[in-house]
Amino acid sequence: MLPPNHPPTSSREARFVASVLQRTQQDKGLAARLRRADNPATEYQSWEFLADLGINLEHEAQRLPFGLVAAAIAKAKAAHNGNLKLGQAIAACYSDGAKSDQAKAKLRRVLACDDVPELCRILRPVLALIDSRVPQPLDYIRLLQQLRRFAWDAQQVKSQWAQEFYGRTEADTPAEEAA
Numbered sequence: 001m002l003p004p005n006h007p008p009t010s011s012r013e014a015r016f017v018a019s020v021l022q023r024t025q026q027d028k029g030l031a032a033r034l035r036r037a038d039n040p041a042t043e044y045q046s047w048e049f050l051a052d053l054g055i056n057l058e059h060e061a062q063r064l065p066f067g068l069v070a071a072a073i074a075k076a077k078a079a080h081n082g083n084l085k086l087g088q089a090i091a092a093c094y095s096d097g098a099k100s101d102q103a104k105a106k107l108r109r110v111l112a113c114d115d116v117p118e119l120c121r122i123l124r125p126v127l128a129l130i131d132s133r134v135p136q137p138l139d140y141i142r143l144l145q146q147l148r149r150f151a152w153d154a155q156q157v158k159s160q161w162a163q164e165f166y167g168r169t170e171a172d173t174p175a176e177e178a179a
Contacts, residue, residue, distance in 0.1 A: 013144040016053055016066060017081050020073045020140075023049075031074045038071035038124045046070060064120040065147035069140050072127045082137025086110075086146070087164025090126065093133040098166050107165050111158045116151050123147075 024031040030049060037046035046067055047057050055066045084092070090107050094100035106126055113119040130138065146157045 011141070011145070013148070014141050017069065017073065017140045017144065019053060020070050021078060021080060024074050024077075025079065031077075034070045034074035036071070037067035037074075038120070038127075043067055061116040061151045062148070064116055065144060065150075068120045068123060068127070068147065069144045071124075072131070072138070072143075073140055075128065076131045076137065078137050078140070080137065081140050084134065084136045084138050085161075085164040086138065086143055087161040087166075089130045089134050089136075089138055091165050091167075092136070093129055103165075107162065110161060113150075114154070116147065119147065119150055 020034065024034060033045040034049065036042035037050075043063075049070070050063065050066055051057055053066075056062050087107065090110070091098040091100075091103050093106070094103045097103065106129070109122055110119070110126060113122055127138075146160065150157045
């Protein structure tokens with residue numbers, strides 16, 4: 001079930017996340033298979049579930065993002081979609097937040113990715129770190145939308161993650177600082 005602050009489950013990503021959340025709560029065997037979806041050696045165990053939801057298994061750029069998000073939800077044992085963005089979550093892993101050199105290094109590595117397979121491979125340990133250190137759940141719908149868009153609009157997605165990490169936008173800047 002999605003919290004009220006999220007739009008209705010009309011997008012493909014929202015329907016997918018809702019399905020993963022619901023099915024992993026009901027079927028522990030499926031949850032175990034999905035936890036292995038982000039590992040290249042065992043991802044095939046999630047293919048039946050992904051195919052049932054209309055994911056084209058032959059296209060890496062489609063299969064890998066859906067598998068990664070399904071694995072992240074299953075590993076986190078998430079009960080609902082959160083509202084924490086990826087950049088915010090990376091910063092939240094460290095006590096110094098966006099000022100932490102380790103957090104900046106993690107973000108830089110994610111931003112250095114050139115294609116979807118590399119991004120999914122790099123995000124796997126980052127998502128595990130977030131799950132272990134940040135109690136607030138990720139916005140899996142937004143993350144999946146960004147991962148799917150990365151193939152053709154990588155710069156925009158990267159800039160979103162950097163903005164989320166560093167935090168402030170012009171709208172957040174007090175008037176006296178902006179002058």
